[in-house]
Amino acid sequence: MPGGRLRREDRHAIAAGLADGLGYAEIARQLDRPTSTISREVARNGGPGGYRADHAHYATESRARRSRPAPVAVPVEPDQYGRDPQLVREYAEQFALLMVEAGLPRMVSRVLAHLYTTDSRSLTAAELVQQLRVSPASISKAIAYLEQVEMVERRRDSGERHQYYVIEDDVWLRAWTTSARKNANWAEAAQYGAKLFGLDTPAGERLDKMGTFFAQLSDDMSGGPTALAADDALTLLAALLHAGTPLTAAQLSSALAWPRTRVDDALTAAETYAFFTDPVVIARRPNNTYTATAKPLRLTTSQRTALTKAAHAPPAG
Structure with a gap:
């Protein structure tokens, strides 16, 4: 059976289960513990009507301190990387x-x-x-x-x-893909329900909104328009870094052989996903040109001034 003492989080879960009217067996199943562990825990600490999680935890810890002998320090050998x-x-x-x-x-x-x-x-x-x-x-x-x-x-x-x-190594990508598929299934089921109930009914309208939401979420997670725009934003950043000089949206469109709308969407995504490109971001200048620059909060004013002077100073002999 699962071992280990009950933790504070376990006791709060027990208290919540009792408040919801759950039986000992159901609470034990949720915590992956034997039913006898839950029943003894509740009986020792006030019963179903008087069980309080924090009081039970402190009482149990106090009993354990009184009953156990003073611990003997046992040296722990570090692992092969020197970690405890x-x-x-x-x-x-x-x-x-x-x-x-x-x-x-x-x-x-x-x-x-x-x-x-x-x-x-x-x-x-x-x-x-x-x-x-x-x-x-x-x-x-x-x-x-x-x-x-x-x-x-x-x-x-x-x-x-x-x-x-x-x-x-790609476990999180797999999980993301699986989640995207589940969202697509939710969307399909909701859209079918909307047609079944009729869009002119309250249930049908509710299901239609649900289907639209999950369809968009699945599309974004699977590499839909939003994801593509975010990837395009990184390409724009690379283009501006390579150019080394501010460029207009029209110049970017011509140089990358992209439609102007694609450039505009990528620039918008660059603002939305600035946290993703940190510490370098795309900044718009007063003359409607764009440049790659350090994120404002990354450097203080004095650091920027010092770096500018260093960039224009003659190299040290």
Whole structure:
């Protein structure tokens, strides 16, 4: 069964589940814990009607401090890169918590975080069980979820009996693509519903708006007009850096052999996605020319002045 003590976040989840009227078994399923763990936790700390997460956490910590002997300092050998293994494990758990807050199941997040932070790029089920101190069944369920969303691959070397799990270098691109496909499915289902109910009905109108939203979102994520304009903005930036002098939109259009509308869309995208090109951005000058320049907040006024003087000063002998 899954091991490890209940954390503060677990106890808040228990309190929320009790407030929503959930049974111990359902709360245990959501936390991937045995039902007996939840029932004992609630019984020790006020029962279903009086359970308070923070009070339960402090009470449990206090009992643990009173019962356990003084810890004996055990030196921890650094790993092959000179890192403290405990700090590495703590980072993986913090990384997992961020993914939980983003909506991923807790165990899935922990497995993904440990796979992503291992130097070997792969782990077996036994290694994951040992590192996370959970049951093989919990690992199997998490891996099945990650395989479904195409974030993990299951492999076996020739002649080997044990399987291992790998995160590819393009894992986030795969996840993005999978998400784009799901958005397209949402759009298709909503658009079909809009036709079924009729656009002149409240339900049909609502579904039509939903379909339009997810269709646009899927298009943008799959490399639609918005994504292409953002890529064009990078090309404009490269063109201005290469030219080394301010150019008008018409000059850019002629030099790149692009329609003027494409240049205008790319310039607009450059303003929208300035964070993406940071620390270099495209700036419009008073005479309607454009130039590549450092993002204003990257350099102070005094730094700009000093750099300008340095650029025009004769080279040191």
